[in-house]
Amino acid sequence: MAAKPTLTNRIVYSFELFEQVLARGGTLTIVVALLALSWLNSPWAASWLYLWENPLTITFGKFSIAKPIGFWVQQVLLALFYLALGLELKRVLRVGELKERPDMLFAIAAALGGMLIPAALYLYLAPAAAQAGWSVVATAEAAAVLALLALASNSLSLSLRVFLSSTAIMQGIASLLLSVILYTSIQNLLALSVATGVFGLLVVLRALRNRSMWLYLLLGLVMLVSFLLAGVQGAVAGVLLALVIPIHSRVLEEDFVTTTDTIMGQLHALRMMKRPEPGEEIEEDFQAAAHTLRVNCTESLSPLRRLQRKLLPWAAYLSLPLFALAYVPFAYNSFAWRDLLGPVPMGIFVSLVLGKPLGMLLFAWLASLTGIVRIPASVHWGQLTGGTLLMGAGFMLSLFQGQQVFSATEQLTLVKISIYAASAVAGLLGLLVLAVAGKTKDLPHTQV
Template sequence: MLTRITYSFEKFEQVLVRGGTLTLVVALLALSWLNSPWGASWLYLWENPLTISYGTYTIAKPIGSWVQQVLLPLVYLILGMELKRVLRVGELKERTSMIFALAAALGGMLIPVAIYLYLVPPAAQAGWPVVATADAAAVLALLALASNSLPLSLRAFLSSTAIMQGIGSLLLSQVLYTSIQNLLALSVATGVFGLLVVLRALRNRTMWLYLLLGLVMLVSFLLAGVQGAVAGVLLALVIPIHSRVREEDFVTSTDTVMGQLHALRMMKRPEPGEEMEEDFQAAVHTLRANCTKALSPLRRLQQRLLPWASYLAMPLFALAFVPFAYNSFAWRDLLGPVPMGVFLALVLGKPIGILLFVWLLSLTGVAHKPPGLHWGQLTGGALLLGAGFILSLFQAQQAFAIPEQLTLVKISIYAASALAGVFGMLVLSVAGKQKDLPHPKV
């Protein structure tokens, strides 16, 4: 029972690391399944249509499409809530830390995109979101493998930078490339988001109402031809982050309950081995009720949904979209401009862009790296951010319609994620032995 206070990021990190590891295992199993004698069953499972009908309205989509359009928004909702928490009240709430992370995210998007656009032909340039994104689950899992003694500030910084890139690339790609199919549905989605903003301004904390309206917004976006993940991001923006219970009131009520339990023990003076089970359980029940009331809506919703996103949504997406047939491509095609553009942008463009932007920012004196971090640790972390994995694969599904080209891009993402992970972990394994260097002077 004796344990230290567990902060929100640590819980988020623990679940996401386990979820990322499970997703990797599922991805390997899916690859084996598709390329086994039973591969036809994999194709049948995910390409078989699932139909939902109500009256005269009918929606029929392959099961894989339902996974992508309905479950992945849950992942973006979780990522959006975590980013909001970190920037508003968490590890990056200080202005300088926030600016430093924003610069890293911007550099990690612009330079890879520039490399990709330079290398690929015009017909494939719409695939730039593949290299602009990053996968927080993959990065945290690799950090856990690299060392168990890396500072919290580094882990929070890399996680937040990855989330910024993932959300930024999603929103930009939807704004630039989405073709609206139903203006009425888009108007409904926009109106629902406006209503959510009003509820937030009125300090409403009825979570079932937020979730119900978020579901309506998700369906409206899907009918309009917009990715459902956008609904997850927008819903995260309006979830209240502060508790309605003050810290002083929570501490006072907890002390009161514990004082009453202690007074009962002193009054009844139970003999050794004699139980006060009813009193004890009543006190525990009261404390639990008080803790539930004191949790902010964002923290409460994240605690409930995070396991579903980590242990269900991400592994199912990996099972449905990660595999490719080993005989569906020629090895020489991997040297083509598109797969090489993806590979080089992730492996080289990510760390170069991140380190260049944060170094230039440090030169200006506007912001500095988080305290306690070495440039060697930042270099290793920047390399790890080249592991796009699930979120890069999600963007690839949207950008590349030709199956043969999509397969080549998938392989490039896998190769880049593996190489970035190996190099990043090698650098981090020795970075702890280095002494920190002073900030550059102008």
């Protein structure tokens, strides 16, 4: 029986890898969230509380931060997740599937509608004391969307998947930055100055075409710690670092193809000269050629793709699941069911389930009337309707925003439950509409 081939014989594009890893991470996060709920409501609930409230101190020069472990999960590990999201969005918009202006503008218009309409609906329904909660419904999460799309069908249009993933990332990053700008109270101006200076240095390094990945990461870490000392969410450092990572390779495509063809020609010539018996390999020549190709491939990858390839599994399989373990649970006996009908929980539920898809579809339709945008290839409005419904199911980043706004209030448990309920309803409705809308084949993939 022939051995199962282990080599890939087709080009695998960046989005496919991003989609696979993030969808698996989203699925793992849902499983961990259910386990966390069981843990907190079990006889071992005290161990859960002890784990996340246990302090951990990190020292940076003469400054030090002593915070619970849960704080580091929220501020540091989610910074890693936002870095991975920022890298993917930069790739998609600069050289990827949305690099053409009509495609980019269509996605931006839909993302804007998916923020403004649910935020406006929430502000209309919520009391004045809870107005800052608009960020809970303005955000979206690509991991949950991609995990649900994987359940919908493997044959759904690539264009639809890219569009939904990209608009979710846009909403997640934009809502984060807006909430930080509007509601952050600076605790240390010196630390904020250091963080700003480090970002300026990163911009200069990018302008000088510096490609030392370790230097970017080291300065990014300094920027992260400085932001934390200043009282700014660590996720901002992840977004800003993604902005400056170089996206282009220093190796020309023609040189890569020519060099690869030359090496393969040399290996083929060696086989012809040595004429190995059937089943016999010229091991040393074969391994030397494979190693040379590997070195050339690594050198040919852009810094953005190298960093994304290394960090994405950590972001998907560590950051989100640990955040779910630390912040998803709530005690079943800590609320009254009638309180779920209050203006804040209902505002969140209605805004995520109805406001988000209506906003995305409305703004996408209005943008299409201008003639300067382009609906994704092989996607029809029925699929867009189902996909935009799924956008209300991104419970992790909504919960992240909810933690920032309601952490010191009695509303937090109600906010959590309303987010989970909205995610479940939006996810089920989206999958149902996608099943009814049918499936279409994608056009040939010809991205850079």
